[in-house]
Amino acid sequence: MGNAFLFFLLAFLSEIVGTVGGFGSSVFFVPLAGFFFDFKTVLGLTGLLHVFSNIAKLFLFRQDIQWGLIWKIGVPSVLLVIGGAWLSNQVTFQYAELLLGMFCVVFAILFWWKPDIKMKANTGNAIFGGGLAGFLAGFIGTGGAIRAITLTSFALEKNVFIATSAAIDFGVDLSRSVVYVNQGYVQGQNWWYLPGLILIAFVGSYVGKLVLNKVPQEIFRKIVLLFVFGTGMVMILKVGLRMW
Numbered sequence: 001m002g003n004a005f006l007f008f009l010l011a012f013l014s015e016i017v018g019t020v021g022g023f024g025s026s027v028f029f030v031p032l033a034g035f036f037f038d039f040k041t042v043l044g045l046t047g048l049l050h051v052f053s054n055i056a057k058l059f060l061f062r063q064d065i066q067w068g069l070i071w072k073i074g075v076p077s078v079l080l081v082i083g084g085a086w087l088s089n090q091v092t093f094q095y096a097e098l099l100l101g102m103f104c105v106v107f108a109i110l111f112w113w114k115p116d117i118k119m120k121a122n123t124g125n126a127i128f129g130g131g132l133a134g135f136l137a138g139f140i141g142t143g144g145a146i147r148a149i150t151l152t153s154f155a156l157e158k159n160v161f162i163a164t165s166a167a168i169d170f171g172v173d174l175s176r177s178v179v180y181v182n183q184g185y186v187q188g189q190n191w192w193y194l195p196g197l198i199l200i201a202f203v204g205s206y207v208g209k210l211v212l213n214k215v216p217q218e219i220f221r222k223i224v225l226l227f228v229f230g231t232g233m234v235m236i237l238k239v240g241l242r243m244w
Contacts, residue, residue, distance in 0.1 A: 007036050007193075012200045015053060019162065019208025020215065020223060025053060028227075031234040037190070043088060044185030047177035049197045054170035056205035061163035066156065072126035073150060074168040077134030081172045084138025085179035101235030107149060108229035112222070126150060130168065138176045148228060158212065 010032045011025070018025030029049065033042045058065075129150025136146060147168065151161055180186065215223065 003036060004193075007033070008196050008200060011049065011197060012204050015049075015200055015204025016208045016211065017227065018053075019057065019205050020212050020227075025049065025204070028231060028234070031231075031238045034238060040088075040180075040183075040185040041187070041190055043085075044177075044180040045190065045193060045197065047173050047180050048186070048194060049201055050169060050173035051177055052198045052201035053205055054166045054173060056202045057162060057166035058170060060205060060209050061159055061166065064157075064159040064163035065167050066160055066164045069126065069151070069154065069164050070167050072123055073130030073133075073147070073164075074171055076127050076131035077137070077147070077168055078171040078175050079134070080131045081134035081138040081176045082179060084135040085176040085183075086138075088139050098236060098239040101232040101239065104228045104232030105236065106232075108225045108232065112225050112229075125153065129153075134172050137172050138179070158215070162212070 011029055014025040014028040014032065017028055030042055030046055033045065037045070129146060133147035133150065147165060151165055156164065
């Protein structure tokens with residue numbers, strides 16, 4: 001019972017932080033949930049949590065969606081997330097998670113130190129970033145940091161950033177959840193977590209929106225970078241503990 005309470009508490013905090021950061025809770029939820037469940041169960045629960053989390057964000061930020069970017073980033077994300085989800089059942093993910101963690105740490109430090117560095121806001125980078133984020137979401141459970149990097153290059157206002165990211169993520173998470181469930185990633189005894197995760201998705205998103213309303217635009221970019229850095233460190237440390 002104590003483990004269940006701690007699990008739901010961490011999921012709730014991850015949802016709030018993920019909403020404020022603008023790229024979803026999975027970057028925190030996946031590493032933390034790994035201390036409670038095996039990797040495949042984590043993938044299954046993460047996908048289901050995010051489906052409802054994105055529904056909540058689409059409702060809360062519906063007026064700020066930028067549809068043009070959804071086609072450029074969202075379509076390749078949805079197409080490649082299916083391949084990544086299928087591949088997660090075929091190969092080990094350990095080193096992919098380590099590489100992603102290292103990339104996030106290096107990216108966050110570089111962009112904090114050199115804030116004028118920007119990825120070109122063009123169609124090619126949007127398609128590449130969206131495809132990579134989708135593939136990693138399916139393969140290791142989280143691609144939000146890559147999607148945040150891509151969206152940051154378009155210098156979006158914070159609410160537009162979150163709304164557009166949630167719209168893209170909804171298609172990604174619905175697609176991978178279907179694959180995960182079909183592959184048996186969520187077993188019978190773990191389905192009872194779903195009602196609690198649905199409640200957390202809506203309440204956590206709402207609390208995150210309240211917090212975000214108090215964050216100035218110029219601070220928002222730094223918050224995103226801090227979250228990307230923290231995510232990378234958690235991934236690296238988690239892999240290190242397993243290897244130790």
